[in-house]
Amino acid sequence: MNIIRLFKQTSLWKKLPQAKLRTVLNLENFGGAELFIHDINDDGLPEFLWLQSKGIFKSDLYLNNKRLGAHIHHPPGDMFCLTATRVDGSVIWQYGTPFSEPDPYISHAGEMMITCCDIDGDGHVEVLALRKQELLVLEGNSGRLKNSCVLPQDNFAAVTTFCNTSNSSPVILVSVMADSYPPYTYGNPTLFLDKSLNILHLAEHIGSGHRIPLTDADGDGAEEALLGYQMVKSDGTILWTLDLWQGKQIDPFAQHVDQVSHFKWNGRDLFAIAGSDRLYLIDSTGVTIWSQMLPHPQYCLIGRFDSSDSRPSLFVTNRREMMHGFDLDGHETWRRMLPENWPMGKPNTLARPFHKGVPAVVWHSPDLKSQDIVVYSEAGWPYGVNGSGRLCLRFPHTGEILKPACANLPNHRPDDFGLSFSCAAYDIDRDGNEEMVIFDRRYAWIYSWPSVQ
Numbered sequence: 001m002n003i004i005r006l007f008k009q010t011s012l013w014k015k016l017p018q019a020k021l022r023t024v025l026n027l028e029n030f031g032g033a034e035l036f037i038h039d040i041n042d043d044g045l046p047e048f049l050w051l052q053s054k055g056i057f058k059s060d061l062y063l064n065n066k067r068l069g070a071h072i073h074h075p076p077g078d079m080f081c082l083t084a085t086r087v088d089g090s091v092i093w094q095y096g097t098p099f100s101e102p103d104p105y106i107s108h109a110g111e112m113m114i115t116c117c118d119i120d121g122d123g124h125v126e127v128l129a130l131r132k133q134e135l136l137v138l139e140g141n142s143g144r145l146k147n148s149c150v151l152p153q154d155n156f157a158a159v160t161t162f163c164n165t166s167n168s169s170p171v172i173l174v175s176v177m178a179d180s181y182p183p184y185t186y187g188n189p190t191l192f193l194d195k196s197l198n199i200l201h202l203a204e205h206i207g208s209g210h211r212i213p214l215t216d217a218d219g220d221g222a223e224e225a226l227l228g229y230q231m232v233k234s235d236g237t238i239l240w241t242l243d244l245w246q247g248k249q250i251d252p253f254a255q256h257v258d259q260v261s262h263f264k265w266n267g268r269d270l271f272a273i274a275g276s277d278r279l280y281l282i283d284s285t286g287v288t289i290w291s292q293m294l295p296h297p298q299y300c301l302i303g304r305f306d307s308s309d310s311r312p313s314l315f316v317t318n319r320r321e322m323m324h325g326f327d328l329d330g331h332e333t334w335r336r337m338l339p340e341n342w343p344m345g346k347p348n349t350l351a352r353p354f355h356k357g358v359p360a361v362v363w364h365s366p367d368l369k370s371q372d373i374v375v376y377s378e379a380g381w382p383y384g385v386n387g388s389g390r391l392c393l394r395f396p397h398t399g400e401i402l403k404p405a406c407a408n409l410p411n412h413r414p415d416d417f418g419l420s421f422s423c424a425a426y427d428i429d430r431d432g433n434e435e436m437v438i439f440d441r442r443y444a445w446i447y448s449w450p451s452v453q
């Protein structure tokens with residue numbers, strides 16, 4: 001049975017400007033569902049961290065979910081392999097054993113399971129990782145286990161750190177980012193731990209969900225975390241609750257924070273929030289600049305996307321079935337379903353919505369006079385979209401982008417089995433210009449902007 005359906009590449013695609021393909025990495029057996037990029041060995045250059053994990057499905061909370069079939073039971077929830085490579089793909093270290101079975105493992109929402117910070121203050125970065133019910137602290141330059149602790153529950157799926165605190169001692173923040181165990185509500189609780197992994201504080205936050213941006217919201221030099229609709233200091237003190245939610249009851253499942261995107265404009269910190277039933281633009285003092293109800297805004301980005309407007313604008317995916325642009329005043333500027341793109345053909349088993357945790361990223365222009373673009377990855381092979389919602393950039397592909405036939409998978413989101421592509425924008429060679437890393441569980445493709453030599 002031929003499971004590949006040819007996908008028409010219209011002249012529209014062929015006319016688009018092309019990013020420059022620099023290299024393709026073969027990730028062999030260690031490619032991950034998630035990629036993290038950080039300088040882990042203090043040489044001034046970033047490294048890649050490829051994570052094999054089931055994401056939120058590591059938790060026993062999901063064992064009775066019949067829709068997920070046998071894949072929720074095998075491999076077990078403690079499946080974990082983290083591989084550190086240089087940006088040329090050569091392996092530096094590996095923690096765990098790579099997954100090597102023919103059928104892909106299921107994984108969802110693992111994009112906050114790793115973070116990097118010098119937790120113990122010795123001048124060297126540690127890699128913090130969530131594995132099943134444990135928090136691991138690995139030495140950045142060797143992958144050696146320096147410390148670990150067993151967490152109170154197995155559904156913690158987000159780890160980040162307050163690296164800058166008022167007493168200069170880092171605080172680790174570990175949070176649930178989806179389904180919860182009673183008595184906690186969706187996205188809760190959050191733990192605050194010291195550098196020795198002792199729990200300092202446990203709290204629930206209003207609207208806690210899938211993103212925890214850190215920022216110095218009050219200008220005192222120490223970072224705060226936006227947990228749901230509350231700005232929280234590293235000692236757990238609530239700096240503010242968003243004005244719209246003060247004194248109100250929230251539905252934690254239907255109104256949690258799905259995504260936060262930050263942009264500094266005219267000296268002011270702006271945060272665009274996709275909040276499950278409502279889109280918000282807020283500032284760093286807890287004031288809502290505007291908000292509006294939408295069917296299900298699940299992801300948003302704010303940036304310099306619109307060439308007709310010198311101000312930042314918003315890109316929004318709404319229930320994965322419609323994409324919108326909004327200007328800074330909250331006016332909708334465009335609305336359309338962005339097209340699929342399968343230059344090597346589309347496996348018949350794949351259908352939208354892919355429901356990726358990160359369906360689009362900002363690729364910052366090397367030229368301050370030019371607009372940044374959104375690279376959209378939830379409809380096959382990624383491509384660039386401008387501030388009018390028009391296709392504006394394509395990524396030349398190689399034969400490796402052809403996806404394998406996976407006819408035996410349950411009727412479930414294809415991204416959870418690695419059948420889509422993901423993106424990360426990062427200046428990997430530190431020349432001042434961001435590169436675009438497109439990856440799946442087998443390969444990574446690295447691109448430069450068309451204008452960069």
Ligand SMILES: [Ca+2]
Binds near residue numbers: 046
């Ligand atoms: Ca490095």
Ligand SMILES: [Ca+2]
Binds near residue numbers: 117120125126
């Ligand atoms: Ca350290």
Ligand SMILES: [Ca+2]
Binds near residue numbers: 216217219220221223
């Ligand atoms: Ca602060």
Ligand SMILES: [Ca+2]
Binds near residue numbers: 428433
């Ligand atoms: Ca660069």
